[in-house]
Amino acid sequence: MRIAIVGTGNMGEAILRGLLENLVQKTDITALTKTNQSAEALKSKYGVNTGISISEVTDADVIFIGVKPQSMDEVLPEIGKYAKKDSLIISLAVGVTTATIAKKLKMKKPIVVRAMPNTPSLVGQGVTGLAKGKDALETDLVRAKELLSTIGIVVIVEEKLIDVLAATSGSGPAYYFYVTECLIEAAIANGLDKETAQLLVENTFLGSAELFKQSDDDVVTLRNKVTSPKGTTQSAIEYLERKNLRKIWTKAFKAAIKRAKAISKA
Ligand SMILES: NC(=O)c1ccc[n+]([C@@H]2O[C@H](COP(=O)([O-])OP(=O)(O)OC[C@H]3O[C@@H](n4cnc5c(N)ncnc54)[C@H](OP(=O)(O)O)[C@@H]3O)[C@@H](O)[C@H]2O)c1
Secondary structure: OOEEEEOOOHHHHHHHHHHHHHOOOHHHEEEEOOOHHHHHHHHHHHOOEEEOOHHHHOOOOEEEEOOOHHHHHHHHHHHHHHOOOOOEEEEOOOOOOHHHHHHHHOOOOOEEEEEEOOHHHHHOOEEEEEEEOOOOOHHHHHHHHHHHHHHEEEEEOOHHHHHHHHHHHHOHHHHHHHHHHHHHHHHHHOOOOHHHHHHHHHHHHHHHHHHHHHOOOOHHHHHHHHOOOOOHHHHHHHHHHHOOHHHHHHHHHHHHHHHHHHHHHO
8 A cells, every 4th residue: 555645744744653653664655745854854764755746646545635724725736636536535634624625636536534633643642533525435434544543543423523523632632731731830839849740740640541541430430539528629629610610611612613613614
């Protein structure tokens, strides 16, 4: 299977690394970038074929598109010109629908799948959502899933739910970093030094995530196990509930979905 990656930046490189470590040979991948400088850097780091001309997608069975959404207008017609008619085209661009991609490729019934990875993919622990376009088959989704499983777990959803998935797992790392940041700041404001605060928070969250993964208890039970009646944790949780954090969270989530829809229409 020949694979081309058009746009091998943060996300494209994560996929390149995952594929090389788990599934394909160096000689089967071509990594394309805009500049010669990036292409040369990727060649010396991974030993794969690299280039700056989209015409190099001609023999690819699978084409990943890892350019920024605003570069899609520029690269899609080019990909459409050179891609094989049965290539599986997997786009990573946030907010660009499979219908828009298909239209701009100007191919007859292109096989398009949309992928929504997140940044933990950079360390092989990502969550990627997948949705298929009109002319893609279930078998195409299976093939895309196999390829993207090299950077973490893969969840298949209908395209109408991809914005919800994006607000959950796509933005999720930022929510986690935000809560981490707030807790570190609070610890420092109350006397801990930065290094100690970071060590405590980082390992508490890592340990809690692992406990959640390994435990048979659901998340509420796990929380209740730390929250003894009239204890210190209960005071903190009750304060957050009184301040309506749950409602604020729902509104923040809706804001992310609303923005994704606006980007799709732009
Ligand atoms: N970051 C996230 O959390 C996240 C999550 C989900 C989806 N995504 C999506 O993933 C995509 C990539 O994001 P990123 O953060 O990886 O971007 P990035 O680091 O800026 O990488 C973009 C890449 O595209 C290349 N490029 C630009 N124009 C090109 C062209 N005309 N032909 C070939 N290559 C071209 C750039 O080459 P040069 O290096 O030469 O400039 C670079 O390698 C975006 O569409 C984004 O919406 C990102």
